[in-house]
Amino acid sequence: MNCRKRHILIKGKKYSVSVIPNFEKRFGNNCDGICDLDKKKIYIDGTASNERRQHVLLHEIFHAMFHENSLYQVVPHSTEEIIVDQCASLMMDLFFNKK
Ligand SMILES: [Zn+2]
Numbered sequence: 001m002n003c004r005k006r007h008i009l010i011k012g013k014k015y016s017v018s019v020i021p022n023f024e025k026r027f028g029n030n031c032d033g034i035c036d037l038d039k040k041k042i043y044i045d046g047t048a049s050n051e052r053r054q055h056v057l058l059h060e061i062f063h064a065m066f067h068e069n070s071l072y073q074v075v076p077h078s079t080e081e082i083i084v085d086q087c088a089s090l091m092m093d094l095f096f097n098k099k
Pocket of ligand 1: 059063081084
């Protein structure tokens with residue numbers, strides 16, 4: 001598989017991050033990223049722009065953070081989606097001066 005891999009630690013758990021060139025073929029076209037919480041793997045659409053990939057990576061990292069802190073037990077998934085996306089936008093604005 002032609003992709004770049006790296007790992008990040010989220011609350012002591014090692015998550016692999018892979019940028020996937022043929023993401024749509026593998027995962028469908030209704031998202032730009034996936035966080036597999038069981039396998040601790042984050043996949044990012046390699047065809048998205050740099051800015052979009054940064055945002056999606058942050059979004060998926062916040063999903064992992066929700067999972068590792070068991071917040072998914074008290075926050076409905078639809079609300080989690082809004083929170084993680086707002087957090088990703090805030091981080092993009094704070095650290096990359098982009099939305
Ligand atoms: Zn999400």
